[in-house]
Every structure is written in C-alpha cells, then in structure tokens.
Amino acid sequence: MEVKVKRIARKDAYTIGKMYVNGEYVCDTLEDKDRGLTSNMSVAQICGVKIKGETAIPTGRYLVDMKTVSPRFGGRAQYQFCKGRLPRLCNTPGYQGVLIHCGNTAKDTEGCILVGENKERGKVLNSKATFNRLYLRLAIADKRGEQIWITIE
Template identity: 45%
Template sequence: MDLVVKRFLKTSKSTIGKLYVDGTFECYTLEDTDRNLSSFMSLEQIKEIKIYGNTAIPRGKYALAVQQSPSNGKRYFYLQNVKGYTGVRIEWGNTQMDTLGCILVGTTYTTDKVNNSVVAYNALVKKMNATKGHTITIMDEKSVSNSFWVILVGILLVVTYFFREKVINFFKKLLKK
C-alpha cells in the first residue's frame, strides 16, 4: 500500500497535508513546522536545521514498519530510516503539541489542528492491517513531479536536435555581439 502526504497549509506552528492511500484521498494530516528538510540532505544538514519536537519530517519516501507497543498492546506504523529522527509514527492527536515529530491524522482540519483524529486513525489502520509492504511519501502539494522534468528535458532535447542548425547559428550570432 502506497501512502502519500501532500502538504498544503504551512504556518509557524504546524503543517497540514492530505493523505492519499493508493491514490485515493483518505484524511488530513498534521505535522510540526515545515523547515524545508529533504531526505536528500545529509544528516549534518538536517541536525543543523531541525528543532527537536518542532520540525516536520524531511520530504522523501520511507518504508513503514509495524511495531506493537509493550505498554498498551496497540500496533503502530513507524517510518523507517528518517535521518535525524527516531520513533516517527502515524498517530492520533489534534494539535502540534501532540505530534513530537509524528504524523497525526484527522477527518477535517482547521488552521494548526486536525479533528476526529481517532476516527481517521482507526479507519487508516484498518486498511493498513489488511495488507503488507507499506511506503509513505512526504511532499508538497504544489511540487512538480520528477516525471514532469523528465518529459520537459526530453522535449527540449528533441526540439534542439531538429533545430540544431538554427540553435547553433543563434549562439554564434549571440557570441559575436
């Protein structure tokens, strides 16, 4: 099962996103403040920017693992190999004060808050318990996908190939000036 969080509302206190399960909208998410971290950054870069308990996890793709809590017996879904973070899980809660680096879910949202968190969490966990091999991708809603850039570069290469003489002449004229 592929989960995708698309962040769309950022304030100084929190980050709200939409959670999709296999391409279908599931619920809203709430994370700590987005400080523009990425899984492509080095651990040192992340540690330099991150504020413990007040920074959303880095954008990127992560495998999810299931662990059972020894204290209450509940199963939790943890994000694996998040640089600079430990114990990041999908969780219930309503405000940034409840996150501590985790992703909270809710059926509705207002600024800095998700609502009906337990309902959203139970519905999501029910779906996730029915399958194995989960991943989660964290991204900005307005970010342009990699496939867009691949297509754009491909088009530019084709156009350049067919009009290479004109392109070469253009740059020759440009350099003479």
C-alpha cells in the first residue's frame, strides 16, 4: 500500500497537507512547521534545524509499522479499538515514535501526522472519525501482509 502526504500550505506554526492512499484522496493532514528537512540530510543537519515538538518530519519515504503499541497513546479510550497500535513511521532520521493519530491543532502533533478535515484555519476537524476510517484501510492491508509505505512531499 502506498500512502502519500502532499504538503500544500506551509505556515509559520503548522503545515497542512492532503493524504492519498493508493492515489485516492482520503483526508487532510496537520503537522508542525515544515523547516525544509529531507530524509537525505544527515541526522546532525536535521538536529541542527529541528525544534523539538515544533518541526515536521523530513520529507521522504518511510515504512509504516502497524504492530507496535504506543507508550503514550496506547491506553487512551479512542485507541482501544486498535489496542493502542497506531501507525508508526519507521526510521525517520532525527525523530523517534512518529505516529499517525487524532488531534486538532499543531500543539497536538509533536512531530506526528494528524488526520482530519481542514475546514478551519490551522486545524483539522473530525479527527477521530477520520483516523478510524484510515486505520481500517491500513489494518486491512497489514492483515493481508502488504507493506505500507508513506511518502511525505
């Protein structure tokens, strides 16, 4: 399965994107500020630019793990349906524990990707319902043994 996040609005405090699954638009995304990081940069270069909790992950292509329980979110009620196993991006240089999850503003991201509907400036709405729909698609692919890749551009 191929997931793509196309960043379309780079603002001072947040980044809005469009998410596609196998070429089909599925939702909007919200990330921290895009500071021009790429996966081709060294970890030292990335860490020299990155502001912890305020910087979007580097552009690039990452494998998505669907089997790891999130230590931070695993016990929260909205994630009990998936037993706390949130989609986790693997090998994001200079970052650890990058997830796709629910949230509404850049304060909820801390480097992760929030999903929802960008119907209000600087926010995504209906995040829980959007996450649930996206998770189902990813979980079905994972159960079939498909690798899930995400490209951030």
